[in-house]
Amino acid sequence: MGNKRNRLIMLFGAIICICAAVVFSDEPKPQQTSAGVVSTAFERQLIVLDAGHGGADGGCVSIGGTPEKGINLSIMQTIRDTAAIMGYDVICTRESDISIHDEGVTGLAKQKKSDMDNRLAIINKYEGAVALSIHQNQFTDPQYSGTQVFYPKDSEQSHLLAESIKGRVVSTLQPENERETKPVGDELFLLNNAKCPIVMVECGFLSNAGEAARLETPEYQKHMAITVFMGLCDYIRQM
Numbered sequence: 001m002g003n004k005r006n007r008l009i010m011l012f013g014a015i016i017c018i019c020a021a022v023v024f025s026d027e028p029k030p031q032q033t034s035a036g037v038v039s040t041a042f043e044r045q046l047i048v049l050d051a052g053h054g055g056a057d058g059g060c061v062s063i064g065g066t067p068e069k070g071i072n073l074s075i076m077q078t079i080r081d082t083a084a085i086m087g088y089d090v091i092c093t094r095e096s097d098i099s100i101h102d103e104g105v106t107g108l109a110k111q112k113k114s115d116m117d118n119r120l121a122i123i124n125k126y127e128g129a130v131a132l133s134i135h136q137n138q139f140t141d142p143q144y145s146g147t148q149v150f151y152p153k154d155s156e157q158s159h160l161l162a163e164s165i166k167g168r169v170v171s172t173l174q175p176e177n178e179r180e181t182k183p184v185g186d187e188l189f190l191l192n193n194a195k196c197p198i199v200m201v202e203c204g205f206l207s208n209a210g211e212a213a214r215l216e217t218p219e220y221q222k223h224m225a226i227t228v229f230m231g232l233c234d235y236i237r238q239m
């Protein structure tokens with residue numbers, strides 16, 4: 001437990017150093033104002049965070065009975081808070097256990113469609129954003145485990161973002177993870193219709209007993225969140 005805490009403290013230390021380097025590495029751009037005074041201005045990266053599912057849509061369910069939606073929300077909240085501390089602008093598609101479908105829409109299928117349309121509208125509302133969609137995975141064979149990152153097939157920037165996050169997952173959290181990042185098409189509506197660089201992070205398999213148990217703990221959720229955020233910082237620095 002002590003070791004875990006020490007590792008977490010070191011991880012937080014590392015992320016603060018890395019992100020400070022990212023945030024402050026750009027020299028302030030001097031601007032000549034009309035009064036002849038030189039001012040400085042930073043351009044802050046806007047990050048859109050999407051915690052998958054919510055409300056009546058729980059997503060997949062762990063073998064212990066925990067729905068994906070709460071794990072997604074918890075991981076997203078840590079990324080949100082860390083990004084805000086580091087000075088990034090952050091927009092979230094949801095910040096509580098809700099579906100964001102239009103008022104008056106009835107029936108689960110129509111609510112889900114409206115919910116996805118509204119998530120996409122939020123992501124596409126901002127120019128120059130980078131977006132992350134947080135999910136958990138599930139498979140019929142319980143032996144499979146490990147984080148995997150998906151990106152829209154026609155977006156090279158999204159591919160770079162996916163590779164950055166995968167790199168951090170391997171170097172920080174899962175050294176044995178050999179899952180390749182994977183391009184997706186029409187089957188993933190949000191990714192395929194977003195205008196900005198975007199990835200879907202499937203943080204782990206809820207169908208795997210060991211990984212599900214880890215993903216249900218707040219400590220591992222924070223590890224995962226910080227790891228994903230470090231990958232995002234790597235990508236932003238490359239940009």
Ligand SMILES: [Zn+2]
Pocket residue numbers: 052053059060068135136
């Ligand atoms: Zn999901």
